[in-house]
Amino acid sequence: MRVILADDSVLLRPGITKVLTDGGFEVVAAVGDAEQLLRAVDVHEPDCVVVDVRMPPTYTDEGIRAALAIRRLHPEIAIMVLSQYVEERYATDLLSMGAESVGYLLKDRIAHVGEFLDAMRRIGSGGTALDPEVVSQLMVRRRKDPRDRLTPRELDVLRLMAEARSNTGIAEALGVSGSAVEKYVTNIFSKLDLPASDTDHRRVRAVLRYLEG
Known part of the structure; x- marks a missing residue:
């Protein structure tokens, strides 16, 4: 060689x-x-x-x-x-x-x-x-990567969030109910360690975490 x-x-x-x-x-x-x-x-x-x-x-x-x-x-x-x-x-x-x-x-x-x-x-x-x-x-x-905690369905929801879809749009894309999407979004916030805050938009922060990958 x-x-x-x-x-x-x-x-x-x-x-x-x-x-x-x-x-x-x-x-x-x-x-x-x-x-x-x-x-x-x-x-x-x-x-x-x-x-x-x-x-x-x-x-x-x-x-x-x-x-x-x-x-x-x-x-x-x-x-x-x-x-x-x-x-x-x-x-x-x-x-x-x-x-x-x-x-x-x-x-x-x-x-x-x-x-x-x-x-x-x-x-x-x-x-x-x-x-x-x-x-x-x-x-x-x-x-240590918190994204590894997400299920495949939660990753699907997060991907659609990154495409600027609303909860209604996500529900239509995945063929699930609006309440199911709300549950997925809540789980995503929890698993990504994004607590409720008056100064930060959790949805935007979750998308930024997704884009890091």
């Missing part, structure tokens, strides 16, 4: 290169920032890129943004993202574009050379490799 490595650390970059080379991978380029990564991808057409999340010049999200751009332009290239910490928003952004040939590992995982190389081979063959810490945090986030 032909690999491009992107990491700004002048100490870590040679180490990862050696680990990959000793593991049977061909590192065709090792670069220090996202712009160099994107240029190297166009030149070398690799099978996989390994990229740090935080890179110059701002050390915020240059790496993940480059990974997402590569994913859009070259979906055949496997992506392995390395991160110092669990940053679930970045993991979610990457996985939202498809889980095939995608990995997201904490940098500490590289010290476990066998696991790291197995993860690289897995994404190279079309699989997914997620750090256990990433999976754990994504699952916690999922459990």
Whole structure:
């Protein structure tokens, strides 16, 4: 597998290169920032890129943004993202574009050379490799989402609310009574933790919660 490595650390970059080379991978380029990564991808057409999340010049999200751009332009290239910490928003952004040939590992995982190389081979063959810490945090986030409490019928009602339907319009669309819709709406407010208020419109807030998904 032909690999491009992107990491700004002048100490870590040679180490990862050696680990990959000793593991049977061909590192065709090792670069220090996202712009160099994107240029190297166009030149070398690799099978996989390994990229740090935080890179110059701002050390915020240059790496993940480059990974997402590569994913859009070259979906055949496997992506392995390395991160110092669990940053679930970045993991979610990457996985939202498809889980095939995608990995997201904490940098500490590289010290476990066998696991790291197995993860690289897995994404190279079309699989997914997620750090256990990433999976754990994504699952916690999922459990905390109050929308998961809604039944399929309540989600239908909320979807129609988002289309600006009145209770009468929702009842007609679903073929149920007006009183049934009122009950569904009440349940939705309760499950989304939206108490009655003189200052907020609960129906609007419920729709905003729906649109977040």
